[in-house]
Amino acid sequence: MNSISHDASRPQPALGAGEDPNLKARALLPLHRSWAESRQVAQQVRPVVARSWQRAGDYRATVNPLDSGDLNERRQAHRELQLLLPLFKERLLATASDAQNQLVISDGAGYVLWVLGPFAVRRRSDGIGFVQGARWRENDVGTNGIGAAMAEKVPVQIFGPEHAREEQHSWVCTSAPIMGPGGDRLLGTITLSGSYRTAHPHTLSLLSAVLGEARGELARAEQSRLQRLVDSTQLPDGGYVLVDEQGTVAAQRGFVLAQQLSLPAALGQAPSWVPGLGVVNARQVPGGWILAPTASETLLELYAQPHPHAVIRVEQGSSEIALSHRHWQILRLLAQHPQGVEAEQLRDLWPSPASAITVRAEISRLRSRLGGLIGSRPYRLLVPARFVD
Structure with missing residues (x-):
């Protein structure tokens, strides 16, 4: 099995400019057959595809689309995607149709909400279950553009025999994730799909440019919504x-x-x-x-088992927070020294003494999870703490 690296910052085209798609498909077919039989990924497989093949679940399962009522409910529930639909149609539909591609928009759970474009292409996609209401995650249908873009969080192009299912081997799907205004919430994906003979790396650039416009539109809509809440x-x-x-x-x-x-x-x-x-x-x-x-009394409880975690107790409730091994070590040291500790003592928690910058960064991450429980100069807990067996 190959060693898989991941450059998450770059879109992932399947073909170079001028590369023959027929030759590319013939070269990929034995790699797919080898993986399908042995589940071993050859070195020649693109890293983004290798990762997807390794993630693929029971991709031979039957695809059962939502009925029209459930599909309409999902559409109505995704106001951000509805907001962006006119932009996607205006910027992409004509170009996609000219290239005999269809425009597909799915939600953050992988359900296909809209399929738009040439009738002939949509009829072909109907034949492989790539229809409105179908769920198209990697766990559902194996490696595909939508599922890979959802997992990788970057624009991805899946070409021909890179798809897990053989009935998709005549397709190319160029997909990109649609992220929320904060950049940490997957709203869905946008996809251009058609015959693998239409594959071109510029399709990724086109999707990336349109998504830049979409991010701006979402940010403006979010700001307006929050301002209405304030007003x-x-x-x-x-x-x-x-x-x-x-x-x-x-x-x-x-x-x-x-x-x-x-x-x-x-x-x-x-x-x-x-x-x-x-x-x-x-x-x-x-x-x-x-x-x-509020100045409500607070108690911090520290648990080592069954996994490191903290419980923050207030008057009538509690919150449990899972801890990394490093954060558990920091809190244990702070709890053992109520008067506080200096950065030098915290540095010794690392196998090789950490720099002051590393210590400050780790304390900052811990503070972001625990709110105002940790003071500075020296580092100390600002509420009572106890260990629980």
Whole structure:
């Protein structure tokens, strides 16, 4: 099996400019047959395809599309994709049709929501189950453009026998992930697909350019939505954080926070722990929450088993936070030294003493998960802590 490296920053074209697609397909076919029989990936396989072949599940399973009612529900639930649909049609549909490709838009779970383009191409895709309502993840149909783009989070081109299923070997699918405004949430994918003879590396560049426009449109829409939340909310005089129902920060006073907070399920029932913010009282408003820090008593419990984790207890609730081995070591050291420790003591937790920059970076990552529990100069816990067997 080959050694697989991953350059996640680069789109992944299948052919070079001027490369003969027929010769390429013939060269790939024995590599696919060898993998299908042995599940061993040859060295000649492109890394992005090798990774996908290794991830592929039972790709021979039957594809059962959603019925029309469920499909319409999924379309209605994805307002961001509906917002972008006119842009994708305007920028891509004519070009795709001229190249005898179809335009396919799927959601973040891999369900195909729209298939647009030449009738002849759509009729061919109907024959392989590539239809509206079908789920097209790698776990469902093996290596394909949509599934690979979802997994890799970069534009990907899957050509001919690089597809896991033999009935897809006459196709090329160029797919790109559609990410949310914060860049960390997969909204779906956009795909141009057709005969492998239409494959060209410029298709990736085209999709990447259109996605740049889409990101700008999503950012503008998100900013407008959050501004409407701010304008419609009576904000308190003291320190606060206003978030929408998903935890996106719309406004804040007295804090410098990330754009997104992770909200606990029981928010509003009692003082709650919000990672990155601390213990808060939450008041629900139309479209979101106002979070106000509170001096509620807090206890930090540290558990080594069955895996390292911390439990933050407040008056009427608790939050469990999984810890990496390094974060567990840091918290254990801080709990053992209530008066605090200097960076030099923390450096010794690494196999080779870490630099001060490394220590600060790791403490910063830990603080982002634990809110205001760790003080500086010296590093120390700001709440009582105890070990639990």
